[in-house]
Amino acid sequence: MKLITTVNGYPEQQEIDLIWSGYDEPHRLNDAEQRSSAVSSLQIEPDALPDAFQHHLITARLILLHLPAFTDGRPYSLAAMLRQHYRYEGEIRVYGDVRAAQLDHLHRCGINSFVLKEDQDAASALGQIGYFSKWYQPNISA
Amino acid sequence: MYQYNDDDQQFLQQRCDQFREQTRQFLAGDLTAEEFQQLRLRNGLYIQRLAPMLRIAIPYGEVSAKQLRALAAITRDFDKGYAHFTTRQNIQLNWPKIEAMPDLLGRLAEVDMHAIQTSGSCIRNITSDQFAGVATDEIADPRPWAELLRQWSTLHPEFNWLPRKFKIAVTGAISDRAAIAVHDIGLRLQSDDAGLYFEVWVGGGLGRTPLIGVCINTRLEPKHLITYLTAILRVYNQLGRRDNKYKARIKILVKAMGKLDFQTAVNNAWQALKDGPETINEDSIARFAGHFSRPNYLALTDQAPSRSVITTDQPFDRWCAQNVLAHQQPGYAAVHISLKRTGIAPGDVSDRDLEALADLADRYSFGEARVTHEQNLVLADVEQTKLPELYKALGKHNLDRANRGLATDMICCPGGDYCSLANAKSIPVAAAIEETFQDAEAEHHLGALSINISGCMNACGHHHVGNIGILGVDKKGEEFYQLSIGGEPGEDARIGRILGPSVARAEIHWVVQRLTQCYQQHRLTEEAFNQTLDRVGIEVFKSAAYEGLAS
Numbered sequence: 215m216k217l218i219t220t221v222n223g224y225p226e227q228q229e230i231d232l233i234w235s236g237y238d239e240p241h242r243l244n245d246a247e248q249r250s251s252a253v254s255s256l257q258i259e260p261d262a263l264p265d266a267f268q269h270h271l272i273t274a275r276l277i278l279l280h281l282p283a284f285t286d287g288r289p290y291s292l293a294a295m296l297r298q299h300y301r302y303e304g305e306i307r308v309y310g311d312v313r314a315a316q317l318d319h320l321h322r323c324g325i326n327s328f329v330l331k332e333d334q335d336a337a338s339a340l341g342q343i344g345y346f347s348k349w350y351q352p353n354i355s356a
Numbered sequence: 357m358y359q360y361n362d363d364d365q366q367f368l369q370q371r372c373d374q375f376r377e378q379t380r381q382f383l384a385g386d387l388t389a390e391e392f393q394q395l396r397l398r399n400g401l402y403i404q405r406l407a408p409m410l411r412i413a414i415p416y417g418e419v420s421a422k423q424l425r426a427l428a429a430i431t432r433d434f435d436k437g438y439a440h441f442t443t444r445q446n447i448q449l450n451w452p453k454i455e456a457m458p459d460l461l462g463r464l465a466e467v468d469m470h471a472i473q474t475s476g477s478c479i480r481n482i483t484s485d486q487f488a489g490v491a492t493d494e495i496a497d498p499r500p501w502a503e504l505l506r507q508w509s510t511l512h513p514e515f516n517w518l519p520r521k522f523k524i525a526v527t528g529a530i531s532d533r534a535a536i537a538v539h540d541i542g543l544r545l546q547s548d549d550a551g552l553y554f555e556v557w558v559g560g561g562l563g564r565t566p567l568i569g570v571c572i573n574t575r576l577e578p579k580h581l582i583t584y585l586t587a588i589l590r591v592y593n594q595l596g597r598r599d600n601k602y603k604a605r606i607k608i609l610v611k612a613m614g615k616l617d618f619q620t621a622v623n624n625a626w627q628a629l630k631d632g633p634e635t636i637n638e639d640s641i642a643r644f645a646g647h648f649s650r651p652n653y654l655a656l657t658d659q660a661p662s663r664s665v666i667t668t669d670q671p672f673d674r675w676c677a678q679n680v681l682a683h684q685q686p687g688y689a690a691v692h693i694s695l696k697r698t699g700i701a702p703g704d705v706s707d708r709d710l711e712a713l714a715d716l717a718d719r720y721s722f723g724e725a726r727v728t729h730e731q732n733l734v735l736a737d738v739e740q741t742k743l744p745e746l747y748k749a750l751g752k753h754n755l756d757r758a759n760r761g762l763a764t765d766m767i768c769c770p771g772g773d774y775c776s777l778a779n780a781k782s783i784p785v786a787a788a789i790e791e792t793f794q795d796a797e798a799e800h801h802l803g804a805l806s807i808n809i810s811g812c813m814n815a816c817g818h819h820h821v822g823n824i825g826i827l828g829v830d831k832k833g834e835e836f837y838q839l840s841i842g843g844e845p846g847e848d849a850r851i852g853r854i855l856g857p858s859v860a861r862a863e864i865h866w867v868v869q870r871l872t873q874c875y876q877q878h879r880l881t882e883e884a885f886n887q888t889l890d891r892v893g894i895e896v897f898k899s900a901a902y903e904g905l906a907s
Contacts, residue, residue, distance in 0.1 A: 263594065285394060285477070287517030291593040294514050299628035315378070315395060322513035346370050348363050350507040352633050 215343075215356070216305070216327035217336055233257040234267045260288035264295050271302050279325065281310035290323045297324035297354045306356070314339035322349070326356035357418050357724055358503045358647045360468040368465045371472060371511075375399050376458035383455065398478060398516070400471025401457055404776050410449045410457070411474035412464060416484035416502040416526070417445035417727040421714040424725065426467040428710035434460045439710070441695060441703040443767055443818055444523070445483050445727040446474055450774055472510060477518045477604075479509035479589075483525045485533045486728040489648060490690050490736045492682045496545045496552055498528035500644035501581065504636070508582050515589050519596035520604035522589070523561075530847070535729065536560070537568045537849035538821060540606045541588060543581075552578055558588060558618070559610030562815035566851045567607045572619045578641065582634045587626035591618070651722040651737055656687020659740040672747050674800070675758040680743060689740050691721075693733040693750065694757040694765065698790060701783045702768040703731030712753040720746050729818075730767055732760070763805045763872065764793050767818050771811030771828060772835070778811030780828025780835035780861070785809055788865035802872055805885055808843070821845035823885040824871055825852045826864065837864045841871065841897055842889050850886075856898050859905065867901050874900035 231253045252273040259280050264271075277296065279289040289308055296302040308320055309329035317328060317339045330339055360368075378395050381387040387395075393403075402409040412427070419427075431439050431449060434456055440448045452460055464470055473480055484502045485491065505524060509515070515522070527534040528545035536542025542557035554576040560569025576584055592606045595613075610618045679692040693713070696702050705713070713733060717725045720742055721735035728734060738746060750756040759765045766789065769775065771782030786809055793799045808822030819825030825840040836858040843852030859867050874897050879888040889897060 284391065285517050286598065287477075287515065287519070287593045288598075290514045290517065291590050295590070295625075295628070298632070299625075313391060315391065319511075319513040319516055345374060346511075347366055349513075350367075350510050351512055353513070 215321070216307070217340060218307070218327065218329045231255050234259065234262045258292060260286055260292065262292075264292065264300055268300055271296070271300050274302070275304045277302065277304065277306050279306060279308045281308050281312055284311040284313050284316060286311075289325075290319065293320070293323040293325045294354050297356070314342055316342075318342040318345055321356075322351075322353045324354040324356050357420060358415070358499075365465075365468070367510075368468070368470055371399075371470065372458065372461050372465050375461060379454070379458050394476060396454075396457075397476035398473055399457070399461065400474040401452075401454070402475060404450070404774055407451045408454055408457075409774065410452045410460065410471055411442065412447050412449070412469060412471050413474050413481045414445050414447060414469075414727050415506045416482055416488070416499055417486050417729075418499070419725050419727060420467075421717040421723040421725070423467045423469055424710045424714035424717065426463065426469070428707040428714070430460060430463055431707045431710070433463075437707045438704055440701070440770060441705065441727050441731045441733070443729050443731060443769070443816055444481055445486075445729055446481055447727070448770070450770075475521075476516075477520050477522075478516050479512065479518075479522045479524065482506050482509065483523070483534055483539075483729060485527050485529055486726040486734045487533060487681065487690055487736065488528065488726075489650070490683050490685070490688075491529045491531075491533075492684055493530040494528055494684070495530065495547050496528040497645070497648055498526040498534075498543075498545055499648045500641070501528075501543070501545070501578070502526045503647065504581070504640075504644050505585070508585075508634075514586075515593060518589070518593055519598050520601060520606075522592075522606065524585075532845075532847040532849075533728075535818075535821065535845040535849065537847075538562055538566075538818075538845065539569065541585065542569050546575075554578060554581060556584065556588075559607040560849075561605055561607045562818060562820045563605065564602050564813045564815075565605075565607065566815070566820040567611065568849050568851065569607070570610065570615045572615065572622065579636045580630060582636060583629040583632060584622075584626055586629055586634065587622045590625045591621045595621070650685070653685045653688060653737070654739070656685075656739060656741075658686050671756075671758070672744060674796075675747055675756060676743065678758040678762070678800075679760045683737070685737070687740055689738050689743060691735045691738045691743070691746060692728075692760045693725075693735065693755050694759050695732050695755075696759060696765050696790075697754055697757060698794075699787075701770070701773075702766055702786050709753060709755065712749075712755070716746065716749055719749075730765060732765070758796070759799065761804045761806070762799050763802055763807055764790050764799060765806075766790070767806070767808040767822065769810050769816035771809070771817075775811060775816075777814055778828060779813075779830040780811050780837065782809045782811040782817060782826075782828055785826060785828075785837065785861065785864055789868050792865050792869045802876060803884075805872065805875075806843075806845075807868065818845065819843070820851045821849065822852060824868055826868070829858055831858065835861045837861065839864075839867065839871075839901065841894065842886050844886055853894060855894070855901055857902075863905060867905070870900050870903065871897055 253270045255276040257278040307327035382392040400411045435449045524541045525534040525539040526543040538560040544555040556573040557569035681690040726734040768786040772778040808819045809826040810817035810819040811828040821843040827838045838858040839855040840852035
C-alpha cells in the first residue's frame with residue numbers, strides 16, 4: 215500500500231501514458247509516442263468503462279483512478295471490476311477528492327495507492343484502514 | 357428473531373466510536389459541514405425544519421420488547437417522549453441534539469440497534485412482510501434472506517456512494533405486503549419442483565417519477581442472490597446518472613436503457629461474480645434460517661372459524677374481524693395494532709405506548725413485535741384464547757382501533773410540520789379526513805380503502821399507490837393538494853392517475869369524502885375501489901370530486 219501526499223491532490227502528470235474517459239477519444243499525453251507502443255500507466259476518468267481499455271491492462275503497471283468528488287462511487291466499482299473481472303494485479307492509485315474517512319472503503323475495493331487531498335491528515339487516513347476488526351463482506355485484495 | 361453475536365456487537369461498537377470521533381472533529385471545526393453531512397446521514401441523522409431528525413433502523417420491521425423499552429427510554433432522555441414509525445418499517449425521533457448523538461447511538465447499540473444507512477445515497481433498511489413466518493399464504497420465510505441482505509449491505513465498501521438512495525424489499529408470500537414492485541430492487545420468493553428461487557424486480561419506485569419495476573430475472577437460484585445483486589448495484593453505480601439528483605434513481609437508468617439492455621449489462625457484470633466467493637452455501641443458508649426458527653408454540657387447536665364477515669356490532673368481534681389475521685400455527689393468530697388514532701399523528705407513539713407495547717409483546721407474543729410499512733404494529737404470535745384479554749389491554753392504551761385497511765388507516769408522512777423537504781403539511785390533512793369518518797359503522801360499511809398522503813413529491817406517504825393519493829404542493833406560498841386515484845401497492849401494483857386540479861387545504865377532506873361517496877354509489881357487491889373506478893371510469897369520480905368546488 216502506498217500513501218502519497220501532494221500539494222494539490224493531483225499526481226505528477228508525467229507518469230501517465232494515456233488518459234481514458236467515457237466520452238472523448240483516449241488522449242495520449244505524449245503525441246510522439248506510437249499508438250501501438252505499450253502503455254504502462256493509464257489514467258481513468260470515472261465515466262470510462264473497463265471494456266473499452268481492457269487491451270491495455272496486459273502491459274499496464276499503474277492505473278490512476280480519478281475521484282472527482284468524495285461522494286462519487288464510480289471509482290470504487292471500477293477498482294473492484296479491475297481486480298475481480300479483469301484480474302489486474304498492478305497498482306491502482308486513486309487521486310482527486312480523496313479524504314481520510316474514505317480510505318478504508320477504497321482500500322477494500324482493491325485500491326492500493328492513495329493520493330490524499332492536500333488538507334487531509336495522513337496519520338488519520340492510515341488509521342482508517344483496518345479500523346473495523348471485521349466486515350460483513352469479503353475484501354477485494356489488491 | 358436475529359440475535360447479535362459478539363462480532364455484530366463489536367462492529368456496532370466500533371461504528372459508534374467512529375461516529376463519536378467524527379462528531380468531535382466536526383464540532384471542533386476539523387471536519388467540514390459538507391463532509392460531516394454525508395457521514396451523519398449514513399448514521400441516520402438529518403437536519404430538519406426545526407431540529408435534527410434521527411431515523412433508527414428496524415431491519416425488516418422486527419423489534420423485540422427489550423428494544424421497544426430502550427426506544428421508550430431514549431425518547432424520554434434524548435427527545436420529547438414520542439417517536440414516529442415510518443413507511444419503511446423504521447422509527448424516527450424528531451428532536452435529538454447533534455451533540456448528544458454519539459451517546460444516543462451508544463444507547464441503541466446496547467440493545468443491538470443502530471441508524472446505519474437509514475439515509476444517504478446507499479442501500480437503506482431492508483424491508484419485508486410484517487407477517488413473515490406466520491402468514492397462511494407464505495411460500496417461504498423472507499426474513500433469513502432479509503437478514504442476509506442486511507449484513508451484506510451494511511457498510512458495503514463498493515456501494516456506499518451510489519448515485520442515489522437504494523431500497524430493497526423482500527416478500528415470500530402470495531400476497532405482496534412488502535410492495536416489491538415499487539422498490540429499487542424487489543425480491544419475491546417462489547418455489548417450484550426444483551426448489552426455492554427468487555423473482556428479481558428492478559427499477560420500481562415512487563417519488564418524482566413513479567414507476568412499477570420490471571422483472572429482470574424470473575428464476576434466480578437463492579445461492580446467487582448476493583452475486584446477482586452485486587452485479588445490479590455495480591451497473592447502477594457506474595451508469596446511474598450523477599448530474600441530476602432527480603434522475604439518479606435506478607428506475608431512470610432501467611427506463612433509459614430498456615429492460616433488455618439493462619438485463620444484458622447485469623448479466624455481463626454477473627459473469628465475473630457468479631459462483632465466486634460470495635455465492636451463498638447451504639451452511640450459511642441454514643445458519644440464517646436458524647435465527648428465524650418457529651417460537652415454542654403450544655399444541656393448540658383453532659378456536660372459532662375465522663370471521664370474515666361482520667355479523668355483530670360487538671366491538672370485540674369487529675376488532676377480531678378487522679384486525680386479527682389467520683396464522684400458520686393452529687390456535688394462534690396475528691394481531692394488527694392500529695397506530696391511526698384520533699388526535700394523534702399517524703404512526704406516532706409515546707414513550708408510554710412503547711412500554712405498553714413491550715409489555716404486551718412479552719405477555720402475548722414471545723417478546724416480539726413487527727412494524728408495518730403502513731405505520732402500524734403487529735403482534736405476530738398470539739394465542740387465540742387470549743385475544744379477549746389482549747383486546748382489553750390494548751383498549752387501556754388507546755391501541756384497540758379496529759380499522760386495519762379501512763379509510764382511517766391512512767399512510768401519512770410527517771410533512772410540513774417536521775420535514776424540511778415538504779411543500780405542505782400532511783398530518784392536519786389526515787386529521788381532517790379522519791374527522792369525516794367518526795362514524796365507525798359508516799367506515800366499516802365503506803370497507804377496504806387506502807388513503808395515502810405525502811407532503812411533497814418525494815412520496816414518503818406513498819400517495820401514488822393509494823386508492824386515493826394526496827400530494828401536498830405549494831402554490832405561491834399556499835398549501836394545495838393534488839389528488840390521484842386508483843393506486844395499488846401489492847402484487848397488482850399500479851400508480852394512481854391524477855384526478856384534476858389541486859385543491860386547497862380547507863377543501864381536501866370534503867373532496868375525499870365525495871370520492872368515497874361516489875365509490876359507494878357506483879360499486880357493485882364486493883367490488884373494491886379500483887374495480888369500481890376501472891368499470892365506471894375516472895370521469896365519474898372526477899365530476900363527483902369537483903362538484904360545487906370553487907375553482
